[in-house]
Amino acid sequence: MAKRTPPREPDALAAREVDRLVSKLLGEIKVPFGSIGTRVLTQLADLKRILSTEYADAPALPQKPLLKELAQVVEKDIKQHIPTYGSLSDLGNPQLRSHLNKLFGPRELELRAERYTSGAGLSLRGFYCRADVGDKSKFVIFVNTAHHPGAVGATLGHELGHFIYGSLVGEKAAHTAFMEGAFANHLVEEDELFADSLVALAAYSPELIKKIGDVTNLKRGSSDRLFNSIKGAYDMMGRGHGLDLTKSETSAAWRVRYLTSMAHFFKLRCALYKSAGV
Structure with missing residues (x-):
């Protein structure tokens, strides 16, 4: 099994782009900043790691x-x-x-x-x-x-x-x-x-990945493009499964957790297409 380099921590520039992206995503699912307690902060840390990682370089990506x-x-x-x-x-x-x-x-x-x-x-x-x-x-x-x-x-x-x-x-x-x-x-x-x-x-089929758009590494000015890709994936999956993360009956912590899992699966799917053509 070939060894891969573990994903690096984002630099200051990428961290600012991640913060900007997270702010836009929270606005999209209507999670007010006043509701961000300890549980939500824990989920946000996971979301930031996912958004800032290049999945194609993930050390555990199957061959x-x-x-x-x-x-x-x-x-x-x-x-x-x-x-x-x-x-x-x-x-x-x-x-x-x-x-x-x-x-x-x-x-x-x-x-x-x-x-x-x-x-x-x-x-x-x-x-x-x-x-x-x-x-x-x-x-x-x-x-x-x-x-x-x-x-x-x-x-x-x-x-x-x-x-x-x-x-x-x-x-x-x-x-x-x-x-x-x-x-x-x-x-x-x-x-x-x-x-x-x-x-x-x-x-996600390969055709849908092409339609929604691939994801790239975060760099200056790239957060808007990644936001649009994740929003496209969320809109498609939400309609297909009747999932609306803006509804208040779902707690802020779980809205962020569901959003995190959606972003994770979407970025992973893009990496699978990029690395193996599947």
């Missing part, structure tokens, strides 16, 4: 052959069998489970979806692990349906990515993967970025 194989799985084995990708009705679909188990067997998969608000609460979007279910050892995907359906779909895709990664690359010993915390941390963890790549590939 081209692996990305091409994943792209084929997404097109032939996921999209064709999940026509309404991300809808809640698909989570317990026995035909979907049967197809995945046939494709990746004998690694049997169990899909579970429940509304979970106690304990870790909404901070737990989902997880993937190996567990004993009845008298069988299975790979389990759990998705927290207390989130917006669009976020639930992204979580399902991410955890499914872990299952596929184990089939193509190899399972980590005693591995449990939670979808929570900072997305920027995924840039140095190949299995996490691979799982995110499945979501990015399923959400």
